[in-house]
Amino acid sequence: MYAMKYMNKQKCVERNEVRNVFKELQIMQGLEHPFLVNLWYSFQDEEDMFMVVDLLLGGDLRYHLQQNVRFQEDTVKLFICELALALDYLQSRRIIHRSNYLLTPIFLSGHVHITDFNIATILTKGMQVTTIAGTKPYMAPEMFNSTKPTGYSFAVDWWSLGITAYELLRGRVLYIQLHSLLFVVGFFSTVMYPAAWSKEMVSLVKKLLEPNPEERFAQLKNIQDFPYLADINWDAVLQKRIMPGFIPTKGRLNCDPAFELEEMILESKPLHKKKKRLAKKEKDTNKSYSSQVRAKERLVPTVLEIPFFAQKPWPSQGLNSQPWVQRPMPKPLSCPSSLMLKANLG
Known part of the structure; x- marks a missing residue:
């Protein structure tokens, strides 16, 4: 499906x-x-x-927070690893996502997936981005100061990952109004980390929420080399062989039905x-x-x-050239002849 x-x-x-x-x-x-x-x-x-x-029928992360789901540290740790692999892949394609990872949907198996590329941009080699785009509470400090010649780069997505990890661990969304670079830096330099969090997790989140993009964790290698994640089998993560600590409930919508109904009612051409x-x-x-x-x-x-x-069938992928589980190629869609299709398969 x-x-x-x-x-x-x-x-x-x-x-x-x-x-x-x-x-x-x-x-x-x-x-x-x-x-x-x-x-x-x-x-x-x-x-x-x-x-x-x-x-993906598991709902997004924000929905589950609103349902008072408490994500355990090991679960958030796996989410960080999965999203870090996705960000590394996008970075290899020179894509800056610039979005809110709390809206990341979950498979019913519990794995997270990045979606919505409507404000993503492709970074030309040797260039930096200066346009402001994204959801303010998830925007990195350098985005508020992007009029400078330096602009910003891939590090902004890793800041968003840090915000998402913080919110998942706290169990609530940060409802803050960010207006300037100084406000962002001031807010996150004084933010409190609960005593229940492990020192290693706090240290990791702080590395992701480093205001200076030059010192921030902004590459997969930074994450992989961090001692807290030394026990992670990264090929197993990529192949989805690690069981998540949170599995969405099957047989339910995993979304707000009132919101979905409102969208259907307001749709002028359903x-x-x-x-x-x-x-x-x-x-x-x-x-x-x-x-x-x-x-x-x-x-x-x-x-x-x-x-x-x-889409063509996927090639084998792996961090060390190890193939991960292939997905079957879906059957071609049967489209009515009335559809105006323009083939461009070359």
Whole structure:
């Protein structure tokens, strides 16, 4: 089973989100990793763009915090390792994610996966990023001072990892308003660490929340060489052979049903009514409409012409060239002939 994300093309144009959508597609088409939500297919019809991705039914980390789940230190330790492997992979592809890892969804098996690349960016060699993007409580100090020629780089994602680890261990979200570099540095230089945490975990979180990006843990090697993680079998982590300490409850939504219902009610063009809507539109079209309307309706599919994409089988991966468990290639989607697909499999 897979999840399908769909976006109305007309709304993307109206909200000036076309560039972000195409960038997200461009980035996701080049990625495949055990701790990412991977893209399997993309296609379109005259109204919407579709992205078929991994289905994760375990809910996201923030939802479980809101349900008063108390994550044990060993569980958070594994989460840090899994997310560090994902960040290292993105870094090897020169991608800065710039997002909130508390929204990281969980497989029903308990493993975490990074998702949402809508504000991610690709870093050109020798360059640094100066644009401000992200969720403020998770933004690294250098992002508030990015107008300087130095800008910022991959270290901002490792800061976000530190914030996520801190929140998971504390059992609550940090509701803070960050307005400036000095505020960020001041807040985290005085933050209290509970006595129940091990000294090694506190030291690790502090290394991730180091205000100076030059001294911050910002590479997988920093994490792997840290004494607290000396007992970690990193190939076993990559192959998902380490059992997480938290397993989401099966047979339940693992999300806020009120929020999901609100989204469905507010959806102006729900997917389940598409067939009836398109049939009515075709009927009205056959009757009559002006050439001006014809031109306007042709505009969106032309502007948002996206390639059909199908993920190839994954190659073997491992930290020491050890293959991890291969996932089977899904069967091709059976798409109606009415879908406007443009193949780009080369």
